[in-house]
Amino acid sequence: MVKTYVITGGTDGIGRALADMYLDRGQEVVVVGRNAEKGRAWLDAARRSGAAGRAHFLRADLSLLSQTRAVVSEIKAGFAKIDALVLCARHFRTTRLVTPEGFENTFAHFYLSRFVLSHGLADLLExxxxxxxxxxxxxxxxAPIHWDDLQLTRNYDxxxxxxxxxxxxxxxxxxxxxxxxxxxxxxxLHGPGTVRTSFSGQYTPEVAAQIETIRRSARPVHEAATTITHLLDTPPTTRLSAFAQSTPLSSDGPSFALADARRLYARTRELLGD
Structure with a gap:
């Protein structure tokens, strides 16, 4: 049976490796990325491998809620069901940037987009x-959560x-x-460790040099992606689970406090105007 995988950040790094792996297995893959040229290159590679009919690319800047919501709408319009949503997109910023919609870029890209995609596509997953x-x-x-300043208007780093x-x-x-x-x-929830990804971001020259040093000793992308495929192919039986690479983590600690989760959920709904 052909399954459908939606992968954000699927034109680079772990996301690209996963997209290629599942296409090679004969599955249907929807890649979401901001770079149209990279999206076309991925589609061209899929076409050459005979997987053109199963490869789909949606261009979106996930730091913008309007584009994230458009992705949800496009997927709902094109698919009656999806089997997995894989959230890989991440973009580092040395300096603070406010999006045209008024949100701090990292907060919008790394958290708000994942909130909207998770809840927005839940009905297609069921x-x-x-x-x-x-x-x-x-x-x-x-790391601390800055409840009074979630978007780090003060002392951004x-x-x-x-x-x-x-x-x-x-x-x-x-x-x-x-x-x-x-x-x-x-x-x-999955932590892949330090992986030889694209390290997408806006860096100072000094930090960029450090990133290159880290990349040389990091785990290969395909090794990290293979670990993830095990979790996708045979999902844990519990509704919530967390892993550092292949090692299970307890979800009973302070990082997973229900009161904090409910507080953040309510705050997020307010920010989104829901």
């Missing part, structure tokens, strides 16, 4: 035999923004399960 959302965000972190984003995604998973007690969808 009919699948083993539906799963896999959120690649580095679960179980200990790119690493702080990403670290808080990881925490917010942990709470997104908890709130998803809490808000949908009867759901069949398994929500899996």
């Amino acid at each position: 009919p699948a035999p083993a539906p799963v959302i896999l959120n690649v965000a580095g679960p179980g972190g200990t 790119g690493q702080r923004a990403l670290a808080q984003g990881g925490r917010l995604n942990d709470l997104l998973a908890v709130a998803f399960a809490d808000a949908r007690p009867a759901t069949r969808v398994r929500y899996v």
Whole structure:
């Protein structure tokens, strides 16, 4: 049976590796990315391999809610069911940027887009035999959540923004399960470790040099993607689970506090105007 996988950040790194793996297996893959040229290159590669009819590319800047919501609408219009939603897109910013819609870029791209996609596509996942959302965000972190300044208007730092984003995604998973007690969808948080990805972002020259050093000693992309395919192919039986590479993490710690998840869920709904 052919399954359908929706993969954000699917033109580079882990997302691209997963997209290629599932196309090679004969599955249908929808890749979401901001770079139209990379999207065309992926479609061309799929065409050369004989998978053109199963490969789809949606261009979207996921830091913009309007484009994220458009992705949800396009997928709903084109598919009656999807089997997996894989959230890989991430973009680092050394300097703080406010989007035209008024949100801090990292907060919008790394957290809000994943919230909208998770909840927006949940109904398409429910009919699948083993539906799963896999959120690649580095679960179980200990970075503080700046509740009074979620978008870091004061003392912005790119690493702080990403670290808080990881925490917010942990709470997104908890709130998803809490808000949908009867759901069949398994929500899996995954931390791939340091991987030789594209490291998409806006860096200072000094940080860019550090990134190149990290990339040389990082895990190969296909190794990280293979670990993820095991979780997608056989999702955990629990509604919420978290992994550091292939090692299970407890979801009972402070990073997954239900009260915090409900607080963030309510705040997010306010921000989205829902």
